[in-house]
Amino acid sequence: MTTSTQSKANRALRSRPMRILLATASAALVLLAGAAPVQASHGGDANSGPPDNTTHYLERFNLTRAASGATTHGLGQLDRSVMDATYADGPETDVLIYDAYYGRTGSWQGIAGRTNCQEDEWWWDGDCDVYRLRYNLSYAASYGIDSWRSLACHELGHTAGLGHRSAPSDTDNNSCMRNKIDSSRPRFDAHDISAINATF
């Protein structure tokens, strides 16, 4: 993350002074492609909370070309549901999207992407107003296009309130919400779409 990116993010946050900043304990993580499907620290239910409404403004902060293109793919996946996802910058943004070389150690060990609830105006309602999505280039920089798409679909799925799908519940083996990124699963399946739609 560059300094200018950081300051832009800070400005974006400062522009919502009335909101309560809340770092939730639940972080939504995804494992790197090819890794053993070990459960990450959030367990099988990676949930950043559902969004507060279906209007979903995404803002990209100086993303690499691959990350940007994959995000557009993920945006299109959200739009298959009742979510109305578009790109927009400014104080009403719902998803702040970053990529950086976060490393391969500590809390980033084995983690190619991470989504958390950055800002929750009414924390008691369980909804999330602003998510922060981070792609870890330390792993994803070497991804091919479909692994990138799987990663973006997965992380943006968390911003629509989706948790993880396990192998027994993904009988068609076709959901990007599996814990392990796989280039053969770059999309939401019908179950994921139904789950998003059932939120509203």
Ligand SMILES: [Zn+2]
């Ligand atoms: Zn995840």
